Amino acid sequence: MYDVVLLTLGGGCGAPRVPVLACADALTAAGATVETVTAESDADIDATLDGRRLVVASATDGQLRAVIRRMVRRAAPAPSKRPADLPANRTVPDLPPIGLLPLDPTADDLASQLDLPRDPAEVAKAVLGDKVRRLDLLRNDGGSVTLDGALVGSSPDVGEVLWHGRVEVDDAVLSDGADPILACAVGNGGGYARLDGLPLLTTPDPADGVVEVAVAVPVVAQRLLRRPRMRIEVRRARGRAVAITPRESEIEYVDDGVRGTLSHKRSWWIEPGAWAVYVR
Numbered sequence: 001m002y003d004v005v006l007l008t009l010g011g012g013c014g015a016p017r018v019p020v021l022a023c024a025d026a027l028t029a030a031g032a033t034v035e036t037v038t039a040e041s042d043a044d045i046d047a048t049l050d051g052r053r054l055v056v057a058s059a060t061d062g063q064l065r066a067v068i069r070r071m072v073r074r075a076a077p078a079p080s081k082r083p084a085d086l087p088a089n090r091t092v093p094d095l096p097p098i099g100l101l102p103l104d105p106t107a108d109d110l111a112s113q114l115d116l117p118r119d120p121a122e123v124a125k126a127v128l129g130d131k132v133r134r135l136d137l138l139r140n141d142g143g144s145v146t147l148d149g150a151l152v153g154s155s156p157d158v159g160e161v162l163w164h165g166r167v168e169v170d171d172a173v174l175s176d177g178a179d180p181i182l183a184c185a186v187g188n189g190g191g192y193a194r195l196d197g198l199p200l201l202t203t204p205d206p207a208d209g210v211v212e213v214a215v216a217v218p219v220v221a222q223r224l225l226r227r228p229r230m231r232i233e234v235r236r237a238r239g240r241a242v243a244i245t246p247r248e249s250e251i252e253y254v255d256d257g258v259r260g261t262l263s264h265k266r267s268w269w270i271e272p273g274a275w276a277v278y279v280r
Contacts (some may be wrong), residue, residue: 170239
């Protein structure tokens with residue numbers, strides 16, 4: 001039977017949460033050897049990436065992303081040492097599958113999108129099985145990764161803010177920087193498919209090998225003998241990479257639920273099938 005690490009991030013102040021204990025008990029009852037670890041740093045995460053089966057107990061997609069980011073950092077070869085068998089559309093080899101134990105039972109998170117089990121006992125069964133689903137990964141030139149997607153500009157958290165920037169998807173230009181932009185969604189999954197009821201992404205699929213991008217631009221429609229009317233035009237494209245170059249000094253954005261600011265060009269590119277989860 002397997003050795004399993006059950007990893008919780010950022011605990012720091014007490015005993016493991018109830019779902020973690022329940023999952024550990026289910027794994028042990030099935031014959032697995034289980035170690036429960038709370039990571040307070042990247043070094044703590046790195047210490048768990050030792051070949052044992054890994055279960056990540058995460059309250060947010062951002063916590064899960066922190067683990068995948070360290071897995072990428074560990075596995076990605078230097079350009080000068082690129083293996084001959086690494087596919088041309090990848091910069092990292094296949095990452096080992098992980099188990100995902102969601103800690104927020106009501107969250108609209110990546111686990112919900114993927115229809116992964118949320119019950120600790122079912123998660124344990126998946127981790128001890130051999131059924132795996134491989135998923136696309138977005139890497140970016142800031143040294144991090146994106147699992148679900150990013151929303152640049154307006155969002156329910158940030159509020160409505162118009163900004164300017166150049167948005168390119170492969171050879172397609174969705175904005176040359178002249179038009180004001182309400183929001184730009186960079187989608188691997190469907191977490192940012194809509195903004196206050198406005199459809200942005202139409203076919204988000206975290207295993208289709210492409211990134212979907214949508215730019216929402218306010219447009220004033222002139223009407224004969226009537227007052228002009230504002231509408232939102234959504235420009236969409238799909239491809240292997242996206243680059244956003246802001247013209248403002250700082251633009252707020254949300255990436256896998258983690259807030260930040262863009263002050264210079266940021267590029268994301270797709271790594272098809274780079275990471276994987278255990279499924280039932």
